[in-house]
Amino acid sequence: MKNCLAAIILILSFCSTQLHAQEIDTIPINTKDLNIKLKRSPLPSRQGPLNFEPVKIKPLVVNAKINYWKTRTNIGININQAQFSNNWKGGGTNSVAVGGLVNWKAEYNKNSYSYVSEVVLQYGKIKNKDQLQKKTNDRIFWDNKASFQLSKSWFFFGSVSFESQFDKGFRYYRDGKGDEQQVLISKFMSPGYLTESIGLEYKPVKYFSTRIGTGTARQTFVLDTAVYEKDKKEAYGVDKGKKFKNELAFQIVSAIDKDIFTNTNLKARYAMFIPYQEFKPSKIDHRLDIALTAKINRFMNTSLTGVLLFDTDMDTNKIQANQTLALGFGFTFPR
Structure with missing residues (x-):
């Protein structure tokens, strides 16, 4: 018992000593009258006010121009050839067909003003053995349109378009001897x-537009009297002995140019021409051009084109149609 009591007294004495040491260590020291020198900092220091002076920096001029023009050129070449030996029993005839297409489009856009110029050139010929050469395609088309934006989807436009053909066109028949x-x-x-038009254009999306030409004039030219047949008093609506015919009309032109699938483009243009002088259904001209082009690889494509035309000035009151399916080479600039 005595040993336990001694141990407790010893522990209490040790703890008391530690507490007393802590109190001594935390006693504040008055350094007012002490000569204490602090070590000088090795870092440089500056005393006094700081003066700031403006520095002139020469501006860097970037020699860059904004190009508001965007151009695109498509060139297509199609070749078809067939050859048969003299003893070929399956039937057929030797033939060579060549076709070409150039489609150039330039577009200018700045603020609310835009201008579009498009050229379409098509020509093709086929030669069958023991037959005359015949055209498969022949067209010159140049359309120019300037427009000013009125709202999100409506524009005021003015346009001029030209259309004709490259080569002579013939009607074929067999004579009494069977010769062509x-x-x-x-x-x-x-x-x-030559067609001039002003009016309003509706363009809700980039790939579709409709022109409503309330003020439209079209001149039809027949400069060579050789195309007048002997028993006809007019050709293409132009009276024999005259060179051209002028018409005032109401015109609607709708166009679509859209990639409907991967590497597949649909391009269509419908034009309706309603003359004011002869305002009746039989005198309304209609033309629909459709082109479906599928790209096979970088240089090859296949195309299906067609035209539906109704124009009584061409000496027929029925719908005219043509269709072409071609496989060939195609080049696009810029790529």
């Missing part, structure tokens, strides 16, 4: 069409 003969019915500027 041809009669000239068309050539360059016989006919030729």
Whole structure:
């Protein structure tokens, strides 16, 4: 018992000593009258006011220009050839067909003003053995349109378009001996069409537009009298002995140019021409151009094109149609 009591007294004495030492260590020291020198800092210091002076920095001029023009050119070449030996029993005839297409488009956009110029050139020929050469395609089309934006989807526009053909066109028939003969019915500027139009354009999306030309004039040219057939008093609406015919009309032109699938483009243009002088359904002209182009690889594509045309000035009251399916080479600039 005595040993336990001694141990407790010893522990209490040790703790008391530690507490007393802590109190001594934390006693504040008055350094007022002490000569204490602090070690000088090795870092440089500056005393006094700081003066700031403006520095002139020469501006850097970047020599860059904004190009408001965007151009695109498509060139297509199609070749078709067939050859048969003299003893070929399956039937057929030797033939060579060549076709070409150039589509150039330039577009200018700045603020609310835009200008679009598009050129379409098409030409093709086929030669079958023991037959005359015949055209498969022949067209010159140049359309120019300037427009000013009125609202989000409406524009005021003015346009000028020209249309004709490169080569002579013939009507073919067989004479009494069975030989193929041809009669000239068309050539360059016989006919030729020049159309001016002003009005409103509706363009809700980038790939579709509709022009409403309330003020439209069209001149039809027949410059070569050789296209007039002997028993006809007019050709393409132009009276024999005259060179051109002028018409005032109401015109609607709708166009779509859209990639409907991957590497597949649909391009269509519908034009309706309603003359004010002869305002009746039989005198309304309609033309629908459709082109479906599928790209096979970088240089090859296949295209399906077609035209539906109704124009009583062409000496027929029925719908005219043509269709072409081609596989060939295509080049686009810029890529």
